[in-house]
Amino acid sequence: MLSMKNLFQEILDNDESFRLFCSIAASGEMQGGWENGRIAALAPESQRALVPKIVRHGADEDKHGRIFHALLKKRGLRPAEVPHETDYTMLLEKHGIGVAHEQLRRDEPLSELDIVTYLAHSRVTEQRACEQMKTLHKHFADHPDLGRAVKMISNDEDNHLAYCHEELLRLARAGHGRTIQRILRECALAEIRVYRDVSLAVMAHMGRILGWPRARAAMLAAGIHGVYAYERLVGWRRMVSLELPERRDALGGPAVPAPEYA
Numbered sequence: 035m036l037s038m039k040n041l042f043q044e045i046l047d048n049d050e051s052f053r054l055f056c057s058i059a060a061s062g063e064m065q066g067g068w069e070n071g072r073i074a075a076l077a078p079e080s081q082r083a084l085v086p087k088i089v090r091h092g093a094d095e096d097k098h099g100r101i102f103h104a105l106l107k108k109r110g111l112r113p114a115e116v117p118h119e120t121d122y123t124m125l126l127e128k129h130g131i132g133v134a135h136e137q138l139r140r141d142e143p144l145s146e147l148d149i150v151t152y153l154a155h156s157r158v159t160e161q162r163a164c165e166q167m168k169t170l171h172k173h174f175a176d177h178p179d180l181g182r183a184v185k186m187i188s189n190d191e192d193n194h195l196a197y198c199h200e201e202l203l204r205l206a207r208a209g210h211g212r213t214i215q216r217i218l219r220e221c222a223l224a225e226i227r228v229y230r231d232v233s234l235a236v237m238a239h240m241g242r243i244l245g246w247p248r249a250r251a252a253m254l255a256a257g258i259h260g261v262y263a264y265e266r267l268v269g270w271r272r273m274v275s276l277e278l279p280e281r282r283d284a285l286g287g288p289a290v291p292a293p294e295y296a
Contacts, residue, residue, distance in 0.1 A: 039173040041254075044244060046180065049111060051243045057114040058121075058236065060102035065123040067096035072138040073152050081149045087197060087285040091156075094190045097292045101183045104292070108179060119235040125228045131155055131221050150202075150210050154217040157198035158225050158273045163191045186290070196279035203276055218274040226270055230262040 045051040070092025074085050106113060118124070127135055132155035133148050144152075167188035174180045206214055234255060241251045261269075 038169060042170070042173060045240055046174075046177075048244055049109065051240050052109065053106060053111045053114045054236075054239060054243065056102040056106045056111075058116050060099040060106075060113065061116045061121065062123045063095045063102065064099035067092045067094075067099060069123075069132070069135075069138065070095060073133065073144065073149075076138070076142065076144045077149065078143050078146055080146050084149065084201065087201070090285040090287075090289055091194060091197065093289040094194065097289060098187050098190065101187065101292050105179060105183060117235065117239060120232055120239065122228060122232045125232065126155075126159070126225065129224045129228060131224050131228075146210075147213070150205055150213055151217055153198055153202050153205070154214055155221050156194065157202060157218065157276075158221040160191060160195040160198055161273045162225065162229060164188075164195050167191050186292070190290075193281060193284035196281035196284040199276055199279045200282065200284070203278060206276065214276075215274065218276075219270075222270040222273040223266075225273070226262060226265040230258055233258045233261075 045055055070088050074088040074092060077085050077088065103113060126132060133144065133152050137144075137148075167184065170180070170184045171188045174184050177184070202214055237251070237254050237258065240246075241254075246254075
């Protein structure tokens with residue numbers, strides 16, 4: 035029977051598919067760490083009070099990348115090259131979502147609008163990350179290798195999403211409300227397209243590694259297209275709402291260190 039748990043279990047049990055899974059995850063997290071680091075360094079004076087939280091956000095993303103590399107090392111595996119078509123973070127950047135990497139590489143202060151753009155982009159992508167980690171947590175919280183990583187990363191992603199809600203609401207009260215809603219909608223609609231394309235690419239690579247029959251690959255592709263159709267119709271709206279989070283000041287303290295893997 036094809037289920038989400040069985041699908042992930044099959045990927046985790048095979049060294050090559052596990053290697054690709056962890057490599058894709060680590061690459062995206064470490065790119066996120068770099069982005070947050072540059073945004074913290076270039077934040078405008080009007081938003082300097084936000085810098086410690088941006089730094090904490092970036093430290094968490096770097097930590098997640100190290101965790102996935104540690105999981106590879108524990109199984110005696112080296113990171114795989116990440117296929118371009120599976121690089122979620124870079125494809126979002128290519129579609130003009132978030133603050134451009136070219137801009138982040140320059141030593142020029144960002145504007146307040148750039149900070150709004152960063153937070154809106156993060157609010158959308160952290161929604162996706164939270165949902166993915168909740169799925170893994172549901173099925174693999176007791177996994178001997180993956181369990182601790184899933185619990186920690188899932189908790190961090192919940193913190194990140196709460197932080198985005200809280201800071202965007204603060205900026206909305208400061209007069210950026212319409213701009214925030216416009217950028218959130220643009221980000222959400224672009225993200226669901228990129229997520230569909232990346233999901234199809236990842237499943238195609240996994241199918242080749244695991245030798246899935248054509249019928250199974252077609253069923254998974256149809257499922258991905260079905261999710262996209264739902265998200266394009268109404269599902270994107272969950273990514274653009276803003277509400278005061280239960281976790282207040284979620285990134286107000288120091289980052290929690292990564293677990294040790296023997």
